[in-house]
Amino acid sequence: MAKIVAEHLKYKYPLSEKLALYDISFTIEPGEFIGIIGENNAGKSTLCQAMVGIVPNFYKGAYGGKVLIGDMEIAKSNISDICKKVGIVFQNPFNQVTGCKLTVYEEVAFGLENMGLPRSEMIDRIDYSLKLLDIYKYKDRNPFDLSGGQMQRMAIASIIAMRPEVIILDEPTSQLDPQGSEEVFRAVQNLSREGITIIMVEHKMEKIAEYSDRVMLLHEGKLIAFETPEKIFSRDDLDCYGVTAPAYTRICKSLGIKNKKTGFYPVTLEETKSLIGFSEKERCPYDQN
Amino acid sequence: MTRIEVQEMHFSYTEQEPILKGINITLDERSTAIIGQNGAGKTTFVKLLKGLLRPMQGKILFDGKDIACMTVAQIAKHIGLVFQNPNDQIFKNNILDEVMFGPINIGMDEQEAKRHSQNALAMVGLSDCEDKNPYDMGLSERKLIAIASVLAMDTDVVIFDEPTIAQDYRGIEKIKKIIRTLKAEGKMVLTITHDMDFVADCFERTIVFAKGKILLDGQTDKVFSKKEELSQAYLEPPHVTQLCNSLGYDKVFLRVEDFVSYVKSKGIENK
Structure with missing residues (x-):
């Protein structure tokens, strides 16, 4: 299981004049459950994308420093190697749907097909993740006929089925009903207990406080603090960072x-x-x- | 006062699977939250109110008039709906044009549309971004653009489908303020949401959808006192209410401030 290390990570989107990430360094141990909080445009999604190589390889732009997952340097690695180790659930599940599959079942199979898994293994994993996210009953439905919340569940299931060592989730429960959202947190916590590293951006502070081992507080592209939830939420300057306890x-x-x-x-x-x-x-x- | 009456309404997308099974409800000037499990039929319900979908059975009366006799374009003058996914709504490459599209299409002249659009952008805090491309903005800002586009149409009814998605604390406060302003202007506000603290803070009335039916409907604090029904609908009460419940309080609070002043009045402190 891989450790994640960021060293002086800096990034600027093309055409932008401001750094989206400014000199970020941290170490995350395998199996940790990390929460990322901060106001909008603090750099949360950009940081997530930098851990899977979408930043800088897809968006281009100016990049400095490095992110290592195990001994793999993300910016210099091939996307097909990266996605065996790290999976990301996008903020907007609509953006994650491939558009080339006609059923929920096949959609979840997409990643596994590309990994070249044997058929029986694929079936086991797909059944498991669909049931885990409580959408097995929709397995034959067209992905675009799902409600927002159901689509978000499918997006999470697709990544869990790939069993990466690190799972990054960008506001994965924003469209889920309260019990569904609690179930996702529990499921993800179980994965972290199995040794999978979890990194989750979330505005639901009660959940972040309950489930995270440590919390990253970002503001204007800078890492303000990286501490236990108690320490982070006891700060008296949270308001300055657009965050509430x-x-x-x-x-x-x-x-x-x-x-x-x-x-x-x-x-x-x-x-x-x-x-x-x-x-x-x-x-x-x-x-x- | 605007009123929407829904009578014995049924709807399904496919024959095998009914989505809404006999909805009867009257919506009035109270700000109203619609909550419920994923797939309960919340979004379908508001699309029906706006005429984007049409009931299989039953009818919807807008100020007494059956909307079956109105075109989607006619309904658009009265009912605005902010979509759950802003990417389904946004299509221009300039924010001001995007926001002006709606008002112009319901018959406002250029000047009036511009005035309304600029006001709407000010309300969502995007006045400085008029000339930017909406696709260069993050999801939270695209949600706000979608909201501004509907506010600019100045409709009698404004429906939000999960407005707090991707919003940070300040974004949610902004949306609360918008809802209160609309309410003060006498508009009918309906909001689908999964954020129970937001419901507790902002809405007089709460309707709970479960499996295509209305399970609960009433004053927000009354609805949140029904623990069992909420749990049946895959919901949970606001955080403060959960704390009151687990402390075994008879008195149940919905908001942090109310709880704090109650506890202070009882003189309970940490020793």
Whole structure:
């Protein structure tokens, strides 16, 4: 399983005068679940694309520094080699549909066909990922007849079926219903426990806080911080970066409730519940109704 | 006041699979959120309201008039729909032209269309980008362009299909402000969304779709108090409500501020 290293990564889109990514360096260990947050145009999607080589090989533009996945230098590698190691789920699932397949089943098979897998292996993997994303019942449907949320599920299934070592997801649950979105987070967490590295851009801060091992905060193409969710969301300058903390953290900040053990504000429902629940019992023993 | 009445409406794309199974509802001046599982029929429902699809059975009355007698072009003057995928909507290579297309096609003259379009672009915060190509912009901005294009048409009804996709915190605040402004102007606002905190903050009424039917319909806080039905519809309450539920509070809050002031009033602090 591969480590991801970025060294002084810089990138500028063609015709643009500003750097989209400005001197970004980090190391991600295999099997980590990394959340990427930041306001629009902070460089989140560009960074994702730089980890699969779409930046700079597809968009061109000016590029400096490097991204390594294992010993593979992304900008200098062939796309067919890269996609065996790294998969990306696009922000807009409509852009990911090949347009050359007539059913959902075949659409998910597309990547596997290109990898040259044996038929029986393909069937196993497709069935597994369609069921994981709860769209097996739509397997014979035309991809373009799916609803937005169903198409987003198909886009995720297509990448999971390829079983890359690193999966990058750019707002993968933006069109999913709340339970569907929770299921995707759990499924992806299971993959990370199996050793697959997960990198996810997401505006749902409650989910990022609950599932990420570490969070990258980007702003204007710069990496502001790369820390645990507790540390990131306890910052008092989040507003300057156009980011808001999870609802639970905002509650605890307003009430001045910190987790004594960590010294940070709580970021999840469970943590908040244990701290508020405890204090209520302590302070208001006869005001339980 | 604008009213849309939907009576015993059925719809399906293919014979085998009914999508909407007998919808009865009256939409009024209350700002309304439409929520529900993927594939529940939410987008289909709003396309029917706008006449892009036509019911198999039942009817839709717009201010008492059956829209079956109106062309899509006639309906467009009254009902605006912002598509879920902005790429289905955008086709010009200049943002101002894109936004002016709608108003001109419903009969505004060039000057009036321009004025409305510039106002709409100001509302979404893209005034500086009039001459840019929409395809050079990111998804979040393309969503805002799609919103501006419909706002510029100044319709009585504005429907948003998942407006918060790809929006950051400030983008969502911007959309909340737009919805409140439309409401204050007396327009009917309907929004499909999966963001429950957004629903809690912004909408008076919430309608829950499940498997082609309306499962719940009512004042937003009432709807969010129905834990079981929500779960049945693959939904969950807003985060603050989840916290109240798990703390076993009898009183349920939808918004962070309300919860905080309640807890402060009870004098609960971290010790």
